[in-house]
Amino acid sequence: MSAPEEVTQRLQHMRASIVERKQKLARHVEHREEPLPQDFAEQAVEMENDETMVALERELTAELKDIDLALARLQKGTYGSCVTCGEDIHPDRLKALPAASMCIRCASAA
Ligand SMILES: [Zn+2]
Numbered sequence: 001m002s003a004p005e006e007v008t009q010r011l012q013h014m015r016a017s018i019v020e021r022k023q024k025l026a027r028h029v030e031h032r033e034e035p036l037p038q039d040f041a042e043q044a045v046e047m048e049n050d051e052t053m054v055a056l057e058r059e060l061t062a063e064l065k066d067i068d069l070a071l072a073r074l075q076k077g078t079y080g081s082c083v084t085c086g087e088d089i090h091p092d093r094l095k096a097l098p099a100a101s102m103c104i105r106c107a108s109a110a
Helices: 004-033 040-076 091-096 104-109
Strands: none
Touching: 004 040
8 A cells, every 4th residue: 555645645635626626616506696597498407507516516525525534544544444344445446546435345335
């Protein structure tokens, strides 16, 4: 496994980019205080976008939470162990998903 400092840095980078995306999304949502379009078809499209944005916002919030938890585990020295079964998470998995909290077995069972 890569050094904890390296992982911390990577996670912090990921965190910063997610925070930035969340801020952009929030700004976009704020702009939508403007009156709804008159045309119903346009309204439907707008609503669809709302749902997409809500879903995206939820996804980013979940990612952020995972990253924060991973950073907390790094500080506690429990990073890299599965939170469910306590087994080591495969290094390849951590490389692909630095915020992973579960081993592949537990993750696929969840
Ligand atoms: Zn596990």
